[in-house]
Amino acid sequence: MSATGPAALRVRSVRAGDLEQVAAIDLEITRQPKPGYWAQIHRRYGSGRRQERFFLVADAGGRIEGFVIGEVRDWEFGSPPCGWVFAISVRPKTRQAGVGSRLLEAICEGFRRLRVAKVRTMLSRDNQLILSFFRSQGMMAAPFIPLEADLGPPGAAAP
Amino acid sequence: MKLQKNTLFALYSVLESAASPGRQFSAGEVARKYGISPHHLAKVLRTLGRAGLVESVRGVGGGYRFAGNAKRLTLMDVIQLFETIHTPAARRGGRRAGVERGVATILSEIDEIAKATFQSISIATMLKLVGRQRSG
Numbered sequence: 001m002s003a004t005g006p007a008a009l010r011v012r013s014v015r016a017g018d019l020e021q022v023a024a025i026d027l028e029i030t031r032q033p034k035p036g037y038w039a040q041i042h043r044r045y046g047s048g049r050r051q052e053r054f055f056l057v058a059d060a061g062g063r064i065e066g067f068v069i070g071e072v073r074d075w076e077f078g079s080p081p082c083g084w085v086f087a088i089s090v091r092p093k094t095r096q097a098g099v100g101s102r103l104l105e106a107i108c109e110g111f112r113r114l115r116v117a118k119v120r121t122m123l124s125r126d127n128q129l130i131l132s133f134f135r136s137q138g139m140m141a142a143p144f145i146p147l148e149a150d151l152g153p154p155g156a157a158a159p
Numbered sequence: 160m161k162l163q164k165n166t167l168f169a170l171y172s173v174l175e176s177a178a179s180p181g182r183q184f185s186a187g188e189v190a191r192k193y194g195i196s197p198h199h200l201a202k203v204l205r206t207l208g209r210a211g212l213v214e215s216v217r218g219v220g221g222g223y224r225f226a227g228n229a230k231r232l233t234l235m236d237v238i239q240l241f242e243t244i245h246t247p248a249a250r251r252g253g254r255r256a257g258v259e260r261g262v263a264t265i266l267s268e269i270d271e272i273a274k275a276t277f278q279s280i281s282i283a284t285m286l287k288l289v290g291r292q293r294s295g
Contacts, residue, residue, distance in 0.1 A: 132281060
């Protein structure tokens with residue numbers, strides 16, 4: 001995976017003071033306000049108490065340009081321990097400068113240090129932008145197929 | 160998943176030319192490498208030329224060279240010049256019922272996954288994959 005990007009950029013663990021910028025990046029991209037969500041994610045992934053959880057930011061002199069969140073999960077879906085990337089976002093105006101690559105490389109290095117050999121992610125097949133990004137980083141289709149069903153109201157028959 | 164011959168020849172031509180941008184190649188060169196009829200390949204190259212993905216170079220030593228943007232151009236952009244991977248209303252179910260509708264639903268799932276895959280892979284990404292496979 002590529003490790004290029006702005007020289008002044010530093011990828012580090014998130015701090016509570018970064019959350020406002022993280023939420024602003026997410027809002028700019030998704031247009032969906034998520035009150036309370038980022039504080040909760042910070043408690044879960046950014047506290048530093050669990051070494052298998054990662055919440056990293058790309059810091060360019062105090063300006064957060066992007067973030068990545070993930071963790072190592074053991075034996076889920078029958079898979080040996082592997083790293084999962086749940087979210088990766090880069091400010092739209094900073095894209096194509098290697099920020100996403102730096103973030104992904106940093107979280108992958110964290111996964112490697114925990115001795116896992118695979119990184120996985122899952123995203124909507126309509127999300128061409130991020131799909132293309134992960135593909136450009138060398139990721140391929142995994143040997144898993146996500147499935148879903150509408151549940152209906154409580155008491156409804158099984159799908 | 161099976162692509163039509165023309166589509167495959169187009170992908171080979173685009174990838175071969177994008178691997179060495181600026182270098183001219185002849186239809187015969189690619190035809191020999193992949194065991195394709197030069198006449199057949201020439202037709203494919205004309206289509207790629209009309210779409211602006213390759214440009215023809217006239218004169219002695221002329222031929223074709225890549226004219227697209229390898230980072231922006233996806234496999235789907237090339238494929239859809241030659242065939243359609245989409246889910247017509249009839250395949251999605253439409254007025255069909257029972258077994259026929261069930262089978263159509265599954266075929267539609269497969270189409271959508273194939274389309275998303277082709278759309279997510281740029282020519283530059285594909286060349287990186289080829290490079291990794293060569294060195295691996």
